[in-house]
Amino acid sequence: MRDEGLTLIEILVTMTIVVILASVAMPLSKVSTKRVQEMELRQQLRTIRAAIDLFKLEWNRDGDVLLGPACIKNRLVCKEVSGQYGYPKSLDVLLGVKLTGEEATVRGTTMRRYLRVMPIDPLTGKSDWLLRCYKDRPKPTSWCGDDVYDVMTQSEAVAIDGSRYQDW
Numbered sequence: 092m093r094d095e096g097l098t099l100i101e102i103l104v105t106m107t108i109v110v111i112l113a114s115v116a117m118p119l120s121k122v123s124t125k126r127v128q129e130m131e132l133r134q135q136l137r138t139i140r141a142a143i144d145l146f147k148l149e150w151n152r153d154g155d156v157l158l159g160p161a162c163i164k165n166r167l168v169c170k171e172v173s174g175q176y177g178y179p180k181s182l183d184v185l186l187g188v189k190l191t192g193e194e195a196t197v198r199g200t201t202m203r204r205y206l207r208v209m210p211i212d213p214l215t216g217k218s219d220w221l222l223r224c225y226k227d228r229p230k231p232t233s234w235c236g237d238d239v240y241d242v243m244t245q246s247e248a249v250a251i252d253g254s255r256y257q258d259w
Contacts, residue, residue, distance in 0.1 A: 122251065129250055131213040136259060139220070139242050142185045142205040143178065149203075150188075151177035161203065167191045174238025176225045182209060182239055214246035214256060221245055221257070230257075 150173040151159035159177060162169040168191050172184045179185055185205040209218040220242040224235035243257045250256055 125251055128213045129256075132244060132256065133259065135210040135212065136242065136244075138206070138210050139182070139185075143239060143241070146173075146179050146185060146205050147177050150179075153177070161188075161190075165191050174225070176238060176240075178225055178238035178240050180238055182220065182222070182242070184239075185209075212244050212246070214244050214248065219245050 147159075149159045149161040150169060152162050152169060152173055152175070154175050157163050157166065157169055159169075162173065162177075165188075168188060172180060172188050174180050186207075186209065187202045187204050190201055190203055211218050212220060221244065222234040222239050223231050223241040223243065224237050225240040226237070227235055227240070243259070246256050248256055250259075
């Protein structure tokens with residue numbers, strides 16, 4: 092006659108299998124979390140860089156020569172919001188530029204927005220991006236303060252592929 096229940100050996104074998112499966116699953120979940128953060132970082136960088144490029148296209152200038160259509164129509168604001176190479180003077184400019192020219196009276200639009208909100212860096216959890224000026228070297232140690240040519244993450248961590256996040 093057989094008793095109902097499990098033997099100690101059966102319980103130990105089952106526990107061993109569960110531990111092995113858990114030890115395999117834990118690193119995979121950590122890698123997938125890091126991969127999601129990397130995809131979010133790439134998307135946020137694309138969003139900010141696209142906004143900077145669109146701003147440059149519309150507010151372009153070369154020193155005192157106004158080139159971009161928005162810059163020409165809004166002469167008074169142009170030098171306040173764009174640096175001498177046509178890039179925004181700060182990231183906050185991308186959240187809204189107050190129009191003063193004929194475009195504001197014709198369309199009834201007094202603000203031109205390039206970003207609705209400042210994207211958050213998924214690695215730091217804040218919108219504390221490192222900034223790079225047009226005249227800066229590719230890997231600057233500090234921001235010159237004249238304009239915003241590019242952005243990078245503050246995180247000095249290394250990506251799954253071995254590259255540094257700040258090099259993206």
